[in-house]
Amino acid sequence: KAGVTQTPRYLIKTRGQQVTLSCSPISGHRSVSWYQQTPGQGLQFLFEYFSETQRNKGNFPGRFSGRQFSNSRSEMNVSTLELGDSALYLCASSLGLAGDNEQFFGPGTRLTVL
């Protein structure tokens, strides 16, 4: 069974641009959660999608948004990029809602904002 895949693996953008990251969960998993990992803050929860609906949202500005498609694939978008958005963005999938179920993480997308 294929694991969680994330594309692209690496991305370089400049301030003010916008970016879209993609996550394909494990087949059969209906929940996708997104996290931001930085050296100073560790892993911070962005949001969780389940059955195409956002179920949970962390404390991030509205520039961070996401969506989930009917096949459970998810995208996350960051608009008006800032230098501080440089981070590793991790996606995790689970059979049901996160917290009730084990989450499986993808390898992440390394975003660098110049």
Add this chain to the structure above:
Amino acid sequence: DQQVKQNSPSLSVQEGRISILNCDYTNSMFDYFLWYKKYPAEGPTFLISISSIKDKNEDGRFTVFLNKSAKHLSLHIVPSQPGDSAVYFCAASAKRSGAGSYQLTFGKGTKLSVIP
């Protein structure tokens, strides 16, 4: 305000000895705790979990202890092996009222180095 704290950014242990990784939390609503292990260039992988109704959970070389009164949990690895060298994240969740979904809050991680 960090609700889950891992105060040791790094830890070095000799192969064969015990590794003890610590985690403190402040939110008394947390009722489920997990440990994840992360190798470079890979996503975190689930290691072991414990519910607040228990004070110990064991899985092979890994044991997690929970002290609810102290709001403290620890992960013991015995015996430590070089392959255990990784960053370990502690995470906690609490049921959000009305939402029916748990949000995981992670610590900043502890980098464990097991020296052969």
